[in-house]
Amino acid sequence: MLTVAVSLLVGGVALHASTHVFADARGYTHAVVTALLGALAWALLEPIPLIGGAVAIVTWVAIVKRRYRLGWLRATGVGVATWAAAVVVLAALELLGIGSVSALGVPGA
Numbered sequence: 001m002l003t004v005a006v007s008l009l010v011g012g013v014a015l016h017a018s019t020h021v022f023a024d025a026r027g028y029t030h031a032v033v034t035a036l037l038g039a040l041a042w043a044l045l046e047p048i049p050l051i052g053g054a055v056a057i058v059t060w061v062a063i064v065k066r067r068y069r070l071g072w073l074r075a076t077g078v079g080v081a082t083w084a085a086a087v088v089v090l091a092a093l094e095l096l097g098i099g100s101v102s103a104l105g106v107p108g109a
Contacts, residue, residue, distance in 0.1 A: 003100055010089055011035035011105035015064075018081030023068045034067045035105025042107060060107050082106050 012032035019025040038060045045056040057079075064082075065075035086103035093101060103109035 004104065007102045007104035008032060008035060008039070010093070010101055011039070011086065011103040011109075014082045014086035014089055014103055014106050014109070015078070017085045018078050019068060021081050022074050022077045023070055026068070030067070032105075034063060037067070037105075038063050038107070039105040042105075057107055079107070083109055 009032065012028060012035045015035050016025060016028050016031035019031065025031075041059045041063060042056045045059055046052045048055060061072070061075045061079050064070065064078050065072060068075070068078065070078065083106055086106040086109035090101070090103060090109065093099065
């Protein structure tokens with residue numbers, strides 16, 4: 001349970017950081033809730049045979065689009081920046097010896 005909570009917080013950090021670049025960033029709590037909604041959508045849709053990954057990523061971007069009131073292009077930019085930020089945060093944690101977490105709510109991280 002602790003790993004899931006920390007992973008969700010890492011996903012929230014990455015999303016919050018990326019919205020400072022592409023959107024009017026809201027509070028960190030808003031980013032964590034958005035990451036949680038994205039993780040739930042990903043978990044439900046990704047297992048669909050053949051098209052699950054594509055449907056899941058479009059849904060994840062749609063959640064970001066809706067929660068931050070963005071267009072599709074900017075929401076996609078937030079997605080790419082969120083993934084990059086998550087990779088950096090996870091690499092830093094790995095260097096500190098904390099390698100058992102992920103970035104929950106960030107596709108591909």
